Structure formats: structure tokens, C-alpha cells
Amino acid sequence: MICFVDYRITELEKKILKSLDLSILEIPKCNNLYKAIDGHVDIQLNILDKKSKKVIIHKDISKDFKEKLDFFNINYIESSSSLKNAYPDNIFLNALILEDHFVHNLKYTDKNLFSTQSSKNLINVKQGYTKCSCLPVSDKAFITSDIGIYNALKNHGFDILLLPPGDIILEGLDYGFIGGVGGLINKNLMAFYGSLDLYIYGDKVKSFLKKYGVSPIYLMNEKLHDRGSLLVL
Structure with a gap:
């Protein structure tokens, strides 16, 4: 499997991800974005379909990254917008793309992304950083801080x-979003950029994960970091 990560993740985080039999694809720095999010996965890419290994990427992402997608036989389309x-x-x-x-x-969805999703049940929300704000635990369960x-x-x-x-x-x-702190590796394992033991609401998260048979794995023994999601294909 392949995981998409912010280019700024540490060597320790990479080592643990590789131990889970994941190939790492780093999202490159985007100079059009401010520093806090310039490598965030969920800003520059989204997974359209895992079965067909298809993603959407922002149109101006580096040629080198596109070549890596080709190397891993990942199909992609480009955004309409920059x-x-x-x-x-x-x-x-x-x-937030669900089954x-x-x-x-x-109002702000890229038209090329929208065209791939228009047959689904469309739910409009005010929060434009929708994926940043949601940590999926299953296709029908997730964690959010956005009311x-x-x-x-x-x-x-x-x-x-x-x-x-x-x-x-x-x-x-001031702080990051819960959706950006990690992601599902498979239906029974979720990786976190940091430790739930050091998160003020960590016990609530652990109980919710347990409800769905999901075990957490911590990529570092620090407070949770928002790295713009960890997406696995």
C-alpha cells in the first residue's frame, strides 16, 4: 500500500510507516500556500477511488510528484483550479469523500472533483476545510470538532x-484540526502523528476507536500534530 504524507514528517515517522509495509509518497511544498499547510496532503490531493487507485491532484503540483504517481501505477486527474x-x-x-x-x-469544490462525485449523496457544509475537520473511523463513523x-x-x-x-x-x-492528525491504515488500524495519551480528549478518542475495532498506532511520542491527514491507497 501507499501512504501520502506531508514532506515535513520525521525520519522516525517514516520508519514506523515503512514497518507497516507502506510505501511513502511525500506531498511536495507548494509555494502558493502559507507555511503551516504548504505540504498538507488534504489540501493538494484527495483519493477518488481506492479500488482503481485513482486520485485528484492540484494542477500545479510538481512534475516529479506526477512521475512518482506513474511509477506506483496510480491513476490521477488534475484540478481545474490553482x-x-x-x-x-x-x-x-x-x-470528505465517502462511499x-x-x-x-x-460552493468552492473544484469542478473536476465535483464531476467525479455528483452521483453521490451531496452534503453541503459551511466548513471549507472539510477533510481537515473530519477523522474517519469507518465509512459511517468519524470524529470532528466542527459543530x-x-x-x-x-x-x-x-x-x-x-x-x-x-x-x-x-x-x-493557534491549533490544528482533528482530521489532520492521522488516518486509517486499514479498517482495524489508525496511525496518529503523536500520541492520544498526550491529548486532552485522548480517552474519548480511544473509546470511539475501540467501538469500531480500530487500534491506534503512534508515529511519535509527542502531542498530536496536524499534518493535513494521512491518506492510504
């Missing part, structure tokens, strides 16, 4: 753990 520094011009790929649902601020997303989805059959914001490191900003 990333820019300020909101909302940096959110057009930052959607039967597509969740985003639909707007919670209210929009609670009547769609999802099981949602709503947590207060904060206590997540994102260098240069």
Missing part, C-alpha cells in the same frame, strides 16, 4: 464523536 494562499482558494480539494456521500462546501459538520451529518446515519477544538499542534497557528 491553489492560492488565502481561503477559499486553498480548499477546493479538501472534501455513498460527498461532503464539502459545495456545523456535526449538525449537517447527524441525521444522515453517521455515528459522530464531537470534540472541542484545540490541543493539536499546527506550527504557526
Whole structure:
């Protein structure tokens, strides 16, 4: 399997990911974005379909990265829009893509992304950093700190753990998003950039994971870091 990570992850984090039989693809720095998120996976890329190994990437990503996708036989399409520094011009790929649902601020969804998802149940939310704000535990269960997303989805059959914001490191900003702190490696294992033992709401997260048979693995023994999600293909 292949995992997409921020180019700034540490050698220790890489070592642990490789021990899980994952090939690492680092998202390169995007000079059009501000420093805190310039390598965030969920800003520059999204997974369209795992079975066919298909992703969408922002149109101006480096040629070297595209060549790596080709090397791993990953199919890709490019965004219609170009990333820019300020909101909302940096959110057009930052959607929550589920099997039967597509969740985003639909006003700002990239048109090439939208065209691949229009047959699903479309759920519009105010929060444009939708994937940043959601940590999926299964296709029907996730964790968020965004009350707007919670209210929009609670009547769609999802099981949602709503947590207060904060206590997540994102260098240069007051705090990061819960959706950016890791991701599912498989249906029974979730990797975290940091330790739930050092997170103020860690016990609640651990209980929610246990409910779905998911075990956490910590890539470093530090507070949780928002690295823009860990996406696995």
C-alpha cells in the first residue's frame, strides 16, 4: 500500500510507516500556500477511488510528484483550479469523500472533483476545510470538532464523536484540526502523528476507536500534530 504524507514528517515517522509495509509518497511544498499547510496532503490531493487507485491532484503540483504517481501505477486527474494562499482558494480539494456521500462546501469544490462525485449523496457544509475537520473511523463513523459538520451529518446515519477544538499542534497557528492528525491504515488500524495519551480528549478518542475495532498506532511520542491527514491507497 501507499501512504501520502506531508514532506515535513520525521525520519522516525517514516520508519514506523515503512514497518507497516507502506510505501511513502511525500506531498511536495507548494509555494502558493502559507507555511503551516504548504505540504498538507488534504489540501493538494484527495483519493477518488481506492479500488482503481485513482486520485485528484492540484494542477500545479510538481512534475516529479506526477512521475512518482506513474511509477506506483496510480491513476490521477488534475484540478481545474490553482491553489492560492488565502481561503477559499486553498480548499477546493479538501472534501470528505465517502462511499455513498460527498461532503464539502459545495460552493468552492473544484469542478473536476465535483464531476467525479455528483452521483453521490451531496452534503453541503459551511466548513471549507472539510477533510481537515473530519477523522474517519469507518465509512459511517468519524470524529470532528466542527459543530456545523456535526449538525449537517447527524441525521444522515453517521455515528459522530464531537470534540472541542484545540490541543493539536499546527506550527504557526493557534491549533490544528482533528482530521489532520492521522488516518486509517486499514479498517482495524489508525496511525496518529503523536500520541492520544498526550491529548486532552485522548480517552474519548480511544473509546470511539475501540467501538469500531480500530487500534491506534503512534508515529511519535509527542502531542498530536496536524499534518493535513494521512491518506492510504
